[in-house]
Amino acid sequence: MMSIYDMHKTYADNVKLGPFFSGAPPKREPPKRFFDFLGFRVRSKIGVPAGPLLTSKWISLAGQLGFDLPTYKTIRSDAYPSHPLPNVAFVDGHGRQVREPLELTITNSFGMPSQSPDFLLQDIERANRSLAEGQVMIVSVVGTPRPDRSFVQDFIRAAQLAKEGGAKIVEANFSCPNVEKAEGILYQNPDTVYAYTRAIAQAISPIPLILKVGVFEGAEPMEAVFVAAARGGARAICGINSVSMKISPPLDDKRSTSGVCGGAIREKALQFIRDGSKMIRDNQLGLTLIGCGGIMAPEHFTLFFEAGADVAMSATGMMWDPYLAMRYHAHLHSHPQTV
Ligand SMILES: Cc1cc2nc3c(=O)[nH]c(=O)nc-3n(C[C@H](O)[C@H](O)[C@H](O)COP(=O)(O)O)c2cc1C
Structure with missing residues (x-):
């Protein structure tokens, strides 16, 4: 199986040599209508979540392939190395490594590497410029624990770096460990979500x-977090991130668990969207809901819209099937009544 990301190469080599795609750029019908996405006029409501698009070269390719809302892979306030190989492996729905998964499912373990601020300041702007009318890029950011500033201050630094580079929309990856309270994951605590959201949004x-959030352990904590996000000034929530699982055999002796994404997490992601859209409606939160997790075929985008997503995105699916967006657009063109 071929992917635009070469899983046998290091992350640095993928940045340098990728994306690996030699197909013809697809032709697209002129737009019949536009949609609003957080104040931007966009051609469609499909995109790529943070991960597969490493630099402007990858954003540019995603735009040409019809992913109108591409996300620039999570950046940090300073350069940061990737985990060593392996970074990607095929698994089944239980985290067991396999050669050919039944439905494409992978584990990915990169440790959120980042390029230097100097590179990013130029590359974010290049990525913006590479997009066509009706497309808009999101830049994902995350904090790094540092001795000289608090975690939230570093989160703000990364977000300001994105802004300085010309980001039009910023996404904060809250599905990372809560290093300050050392308890679980950042997005799971409503008080932390409120405080961080408020500080970054301001x-x-x-x-x-x-x-950006992951799966929740129950409806109550999820609703509390959604309410806290809206109160703090977030405009949208994107979920789900990859689902942490014990991988067997492990990727190496330091990594027994790692995030699983692709086909095997679609049901969990759809449930997140059904629950989340109801919470947004019931509490009149006014949040835009972005769904991702297991979108591998054009009709899966529609499943997410039917579940209540405002926008739907594919990471694993687009890496192995770059024409996924164009097949969705072609279907929509001949069946305009579908979402
Ligand atoms: C190769 C790869 C790298 C990823 N890196 C990030 C990342 O840097 N930040 C982030 O918030 N999510 C990251 N993700 C998670 C995706 O954004 C998405 O939430 C998850 O993969 C589920 O979608 P999928 O089933 O379509 O892959 C990554 C996913 C993949 C496949």
């Missing part, structure tokens, strides 16, 4: 802020 105002 620092980048008026740029819209999206929060």
Whole structure:
């Protein structure tokens, strides 16, 4: 199986040599209508979540392939190395490594590497410029624990770096460990979500802020977090991130668990969207809901819209099937009544 990301090469080599795609750029019908996405006029409501698009070269390819809302892979306030190989492996729905998964499912373990601020300041702008009318890029950011500043201050630094580079929309990856309280994951604590969201949203105002979250352990904590996000000033929530699982055999002796994404997490992602859209409606939160997790075929985008997503995105699916977006657009063109 071929992917635009070469899983046998290091992350640095993928940045340098990728994306690996030699197909013809697809032709697209002229737009019949436009949609609003956080104040931007966009051609469709499909995109790529943070991960597969490493630099402007990858954003440019995603735009040409019809992913109108591409996300620039999570950046940090300073350069940061990737985990060593392996970074990607095929698994089944239980985290067991396999050669050919039944439905494409992978584990990915990169440790959120980042390029230097100097590179990013130029490359974010290049990525923006590479997109066509009706497309808009999101830049994902995350904090790094440092001795000289608090975690939230570093989160703000990364978000301001994105803004300085020309980001039009910023996404804060809250599905990372809560290093300050050392308890679980950042997005799971409503008080932390409120405080971090407020601080980051104010620092980048008026740029819209999206929060990236993972699966929740129950409806109550999820609702509390959604309410906290809206109160803190987030404009949208994107979920789900990859689902942490014990991988067997492990990737190496330091990594027994790692995030699983692709086909095997689609049901969990759809449930997140059904629950989340109801919570947004019931509490009149006014949040835009972005769904991802297991979109591998054009009709899966529609499943997410039917479940209540405003926008739907594919990471694993687009890496192995770059024409996924164009097949969705072609279907929509001949069946305009579908979402
Ligand atoms: C190769 C790869 C790298 C990823 N890196 C990030 C990342 O840097 N930040 C982030 O918030 N999510 C990251 N993700 C998670 C995706 O954004 C998405 O939430 C998850 O993969 C589920 O979608 P999928 O089933 O379509 O892959 C990554 C996913 C993949 C496949």
